[in-house]
Amino acid sequence: MxxxxxxxxxxxxxxxxxxxIPRRWAHTRGVAGRATEIGRLLGKDADLLIAAATLHDVGYAPRLAVTGFHPLDGARFLRDEYGAGEPLVRLVANHSFALLEADERGLRDELASEFPMPDDTLLVDALVYCDMTTTPDGGRTTAQERVTEIVSRYGADSVVGRFIRRAAPxxxxxxxxxEAALAAQPR
Incomplete structure (x- = not known):
């Protein structure tokens, strides 16, 4: 990268x-900003994290919404239209425990077979951290506040509400x- x-x-x-979808773009910019800030933890993979953070929600774009499941739609778009590499598309496809939402949508086998979970747990954790500590408007928040906001926005009984409550732990x-890794890093 x-x-x-x-x-x-x-x-x-x-x-x-x-x-x-300008609000989604604001969130994306915020997530990418967080990735830039914590990139020092990833060393040579910092650019991969930043690219994944920047593209994690591209599947929400109306013209790309084929299945209506943005991680899968985004990863397919990046792979099929741009030939994006496997590490990037796997991160986009699996960001923030997308496999659990895929399960709720009946797309688990499809997501898991096309885009297996990345092996690098630090990259996965870093992308979750960036996404789940950024508000819909691109500001900073806690993961607890973010999960509460998502449940409130979508409704507790919606597909997204059920998924995010399952994924919360x-x-x-x-x-x-x-946060522990960041606290342990010398400045």
């Missing part, structure tokens, strides 16, 4: 999200691990 990849990711996400664990 390189600065060119992160620039490409930013340009692509902006083109797909900024006009049709794992989300909180990821965020705790990342």
């Amino acid at each position: 390189s600065d060119a990849v992160t620039a490409w990711a930013t340009q692509l996400a902006e083109a797909e999200l900024s006009a049709p 794992e989300i909180f664990s990821c965020v705790e691990r990342m």
